[in-house]
Amino acid sequence: MPERTLLMIPGPIELDAEVLAALARPQLGHMDPAVAQAFGRVLGRAREVFLAPGAQPFVVAGSGTLAMELAVANLVDPGERAVVVNTGYFSDRMATILERLGAKVESVGARAGEVPALDEVARAVDGAKLLTITHVDTSTGVRAPVEAVAKAARAAGALVVVDGVCSVGGEELRQEAWDVDVVLTASQKALGAPPGLAVVMVGARAMAAWRAKQHRVPSLYLDFGEWLPVMEAYERGAPVYFATPAVNLLLALDASLGQLVAEGMDARFARHARVARAFRAAWRAMGLTMLPAREEVAAHTLSAVYYPEGVDAGLVGRVRAEGVAIAGGLHPALKAKYFRVGHMGGTRAGEVLAVVGAVERALAASGWRGASVGEGVAAAARELGGGHTRT
Ligand code: PMP
Numbered sequence: 571m572p573e574r575t576l577l578m579i580p581g582p583i584e585l586d587a588e589v590l591a592a593l594a595r596p597q598l599g600h601m602d603p604a605v606a607q608a609f610g611r612v613l614g615r616a617r618e619v620f621l622a623p624g625a626q627p628f629v630v631a632g633s634g635t636l637a638m639e640l641a642v643a644n645l646v647d648p649g650e651r652a653v654v655v656n657t658g659y660f661s662d663r664m665a666t667i668l669e670r671l672g673a674k675v676e677s678v679g680a681r682a683g684e685v686p687a688l689d690e691v692a693r694a695v696d697g698a699k700l701l702t703i704t705h706v707d708t709s710t711g712v713r714a715p716v717e718a719v720a721k722a723a724r725a726a727g728a729l730v731v732v733d734g735v736c737s738v739g740g741e742e743l744r745q746e747a748w749d750v751d752v753v754l755t756a757s758q759k760a761l762g763a764p765p766g767l768a769v770v771m772v773g774a775r776a777m778a779a780w781r782a783k784q785h786r787v788p789s790l791y792l793d794f795g796e797w798l799p800v801m802e803a804y805e806r807g808a809p810v811y812f813a814t815p816a817v818n819l820l821l822a823l824d825a826s827l828g829q830l831v832a833e834g835m836d837a838r839f840a841r842h843a844r845v846a847r848a849f850r851a852a853w854r855a856m857g858l859t860m861l862p863a864r865e866e867v868a869a870h871t872l873s874a875v876y877y878p879e880g881v882d883a884g885l886v887g888r889v890r891a892e893g894v895a896i897a898g899g900l901h902p903a904l905k906a907k908y909f910r911v912g913h914m915g916g917t918r919a920g921e922v923l924a925v926v927g928a929v930e931r932a933l934a935a936s937g938w939r940g941a942s943v944g945e946g947v948a949a950a951a952r953e954l955g956g957g958h959t960r961t
Pocket of ligand 1: 756
């Protein structure tokens, strides 16, 4: 039997059996009534997951980077000002995308592990067409305060675009209640499907801004004008063609979004928070330091943890030898100094204990003697609750 590795990188993630079964169906055509129904359901369920009942979803074949481009290419014209709230690697990418579109970009940054100060963001956004913010920066494990930043941007009349690739379906994000104009994500993270679908949820104000755009969207594949009739048609159950949809991925996403909606978004947010607390309790008990500077900015969807003294990136391979795939660092300045563990989607107590145990054993195999094997697992188990203490 081939060896089975538990996939705990920050996306793609472990897939549920029902999602895998959807992928394995005999190939269907994109105009097949069953595909039309599934695509229509995906769009409706996406509104529930984003907590955006009145918004227009776009689901397009491509990765999260395509979702980023779709979101801003339809809103910004050359010469317009855009503010990027910058918490790391993926905020830098958004700045690059905006620059390519001819926007005048101002990045408001912070040191790695922190979030930019709200008053600096408020100052920068004055007079800007839009503001972008990465909800969870996957390079640092930092969660930005989307609700407060959106409020400041809205007060200045700027559109708000949230990169939720590492948050939607895991972190609390209430698009309509928080008055966020666009939220984007991809299928392979907390949505629990394979990589390959970009999902963009566009509120009414952003749709109006797209209609009022002065310049044509520079790429045909990125143009909402091409995709809107397709989304509307599939939602009516009467497919029309623009570019072949990723049929099998849509079937898989339909299955995974069905599970998200069945769990309920509040329960899902709470489970991700509980799992993240258990991981943090383990890292603390093991004497490890996290990259996010404070508990309040530490994401619930992944952990970014510094290697302890004397341990290097070889740890990732040693953890893999224990049967668990984790990731190395990504932030350019700190890359070699930390590892990342994804804990989104279906992660539950069993996986938490397996991952922490694997990291403890791998640290011991690296010659590190800062904690005894088992201390991290015990701390995580205590945080997860449901057990008892010996009397
Ligand atoms: N934004 C964030 C926050 C991400 O984590 C990622 C992927 N890790 C992306 C954007 C880009 O997504 P993709 O790799 O699917 O293009």
